[in-house]
Amino acid sequence: MQPIHQRFDVGFRYAVHFTEDAFAPANATLVEALGERSTPGPARALIALDEGARLAHPALKGAIEAYARAHADALEWVAPPLAVPGGEAAKNDPAVVDRLLRAIKSARLCRHSYVVAVGGGAALDAIGYAAAIAHRGLRLIRMPTTVLAQCDSGVGVKNAVNAFGKKNFLGVFAPPFAVVNDFALLRSLSERDWRAGLAEAVKVAVVKDADFFARLESSAAALIAREEVRSREIIRHCARLHLEHIARGGDPFELGSSRPLDFGHWSAHKLEQLTEYRIRHGEAVAIGIALDTLYAEAIEAIDAGSARRIVELLVALGFDLFPPEVASAIDRPESLLAGLEEFREHLGGGLTILLPAAVGRAVEVNAIDSEAMIASLARLESLARGIGPAAEGDAV
Numbered sequence: 001m002q003p004i005h006q007r008f009d010v011g012f013r014y015a016v017h018f019t020e021d022a023f024a025p026a027n028a029t030l031v032e033a034l035g036e037r038s039t040p041g042p043a044r045a046l047i048a049l050d051e052g053a054r055l056a057h058p059a060l061k062g063a064i065e066a067y068a069r070a071h072a073d074a075l076e077w078v079a080p081p082l083a084v085p086g087g088e089a090a091k092n093d094p095a096v097v098d099r100l101l102r103a104i105k106s107a108r109l110c111r112h113s114y115v116v117a118v119g120g121g122a123a124l125d126a127i128g129y130a131a132a133i134a135h136r137g138l139r140l141i142r143m144p145t146t147v148l149a150q151c152d153s154g155v156g157v158k159n160a161v162n163a164f165g166k167k168n169f170l171g172v173f174a175p176p177f178a179v180v181n182d183f184a185l186l187r188s189l190s191e192r193d194w195r196a197g198l199a200e201a202v203k204v205a206v207v208k209d210a211d212f213f214a215r216l217e218s219s220a221a222a223l224i225a226r227e228e229v230r231s232r233e234i235i236r237h238c239a240r241l242h243l244e245h246i247a248r249g250g251d252p253f254e255l256g257s258s259r260p261l262d263f264g265h266w267s268a269h270k271l272e273q274l275t276e277y278r279i280r281h282g283e284a285v286a287i288g289i290a291l292d293t294l295y296a297e298a299i300e301a302i303d304a305g306s307a308r309r310i311v312e313l314l315v316a317l318g319f320d321l322f323p324p325e326v327a328s329a330i331d332r333p334e335s336l337l338a339g340l341e342e343f344r345e346h347l348g349g350g351l352t353i354l355l356p357a358a359v360g361r362a363v364e365v366n367a368i369d370s371e372a373m374i375a376s377l378a379r380l381e382s383l384a385r386g387i388g389p390a391a392e393g394d395a396v
C-alpha cells in the first residue's frame, strides 16, 4: 500500500519587547505581552524567579505582587513567586523542574495559562523546559535578567536542563509566547556576568556581521564601563541577529548539521563541564571563539590579521582566555578534544564546525586536525599568559 504523506506547516510569531522597570505599575509591557486572551477574566500566571536576581533586587518580589494588583483586570498570579536557584544549579538539579511542574499542577494551569520566567539563561532554560512539557506546553513569557539571556538565550527557541552529566541532555524546541527584556534588571549584574554575555555578541558578529564587529571594537571601553545607551543598542542588535538567524536561517529547530550560532561552542560546553561549571557559559564561549580562531589561522582558513582582531576584541572586553580553572581542568588536551564528538552527538548528523573565514564571514569544516587543535590550544595558553599590562608585545 502507498504511504499517506502527511504535511503541515506551523507558523510561530512572538514579540521581543525592550523596556525599563517592567514591574513599575505604570509599565504596560508585560500586560501587552500577554496578548489576546482566549478565556474570560485575567490571565492566570505562575511566576518563577531566579534567586540570584531576587537577592540582587530586594524590592523585586514586592513589585511583582504590586504589579498584579495594579493590573488585576489583566493578570493574576496564581501563587507567590516561585524561587529557582540561580546559575547552572537550576539545570543540574532535577528537583527544580519537579517543583515547577508541581506548582503548575497545584495551580491547575492549562495551555492557555502563562508561566513567567524571570532570570538568567540557566534559570530560563529550566523554567522554559518545565513550561514546555507540562500539558505539552504552556505559554511562556521570558524576562531575561542577564546580558547573555537578553541578547541570546532568552530570545531563542531552546529550553533544556542537564542530565546524566551531559549539558542540555533533556530539552525541547519551544518558542516563547513573548519576551520582555528589562534593561534595569541588568544593573545589578556582577562584572563577571555582565562581561560573560558580551561573548555571544562577539560570536554572532564574527560569523555574521562585520559592521557589528567593528561597532563592538569601537564600543569595547563603553561596554566594559556599562555605558547604558551603547550597551542597550549592542544587546538589542545581538538579539536581532539571533532572531533573524532563527527566522531566516532555514532551520529554526536545528534539524540539519549546520549550527552557525554554536560557533566556539564545542569546546565551550566541554570546558564548562570539565571545570564543573566554575566558569560561566559566556566565559567558556570567549575561550572557544579564541581557540577556534587560532585553529582557523593554523589551517589557513583565516588570515592572521583578522584572527588577531578577534582575539584582541575578546581581550579588550576583559576576558581571561586561559583562566586558572581551565588550566587545572585540562589535564591533557585530549580531554578537551573529547568535546568534539560530544558536540556532534548532541547536535546529530555529521561533525560540522563553523570557523571564521574573515571578520563577519564563516566557513564550515567537517573534520578537525587534532594536532593543529592541540597546537592552537597551547598557543592560546601562551598568548593568554602573555597578554596583560605586565607583558606587552606578545599579542597574536
Ligand SMILES: NC(=O)c1ccc[n+]([C@@H]2O[C@H](COP(=O)([O-])OP(=O)(O)OC[C@H]3O[C@@H](n4cnc5c(N)ncnc54)[C@H](O)[C@@H]3O)[C@@H](O)[C@H]2O)c1
Residues within 6 Å of the ligand: 050, 051, 052, 053, 056, 085, 086, 087, 088, 091, 119, 120, 121, 122, 123, 125, 145, 146, 147, 148, 149, 152, 153, 154, 156, 157, 158, 159, 160, 185, 186, 187, 188, 189, 190, 193, 196, 197, 280, 281, 282
Ligand atoms: N537556550 C539557549 O538557547 C541557550 C543559549 C545560550 C546559553 N544558554 C544557557 O544559559 C546559561 C547561562 O546563562 P547566563 O549567562 O545568563 O548565566 P546564569 O543563568 O548561569 O546566571 C549567572 C548568575 O547570575 C545571577 N543573576 C541572574 N540575573 C541577575 C541579576 N539581574 N543581577 C544579579 N545576578 C543575577 C544568577 O543567579 C547566577 O548566579 C547556560 O546554562 C547556557 O547553557 C542557553
Ligand SMILES: [Zn+2]
Residues within 6 Å of the ligand: 152, 200, 265, 281, 285
Ligand atoms: Zn552560548
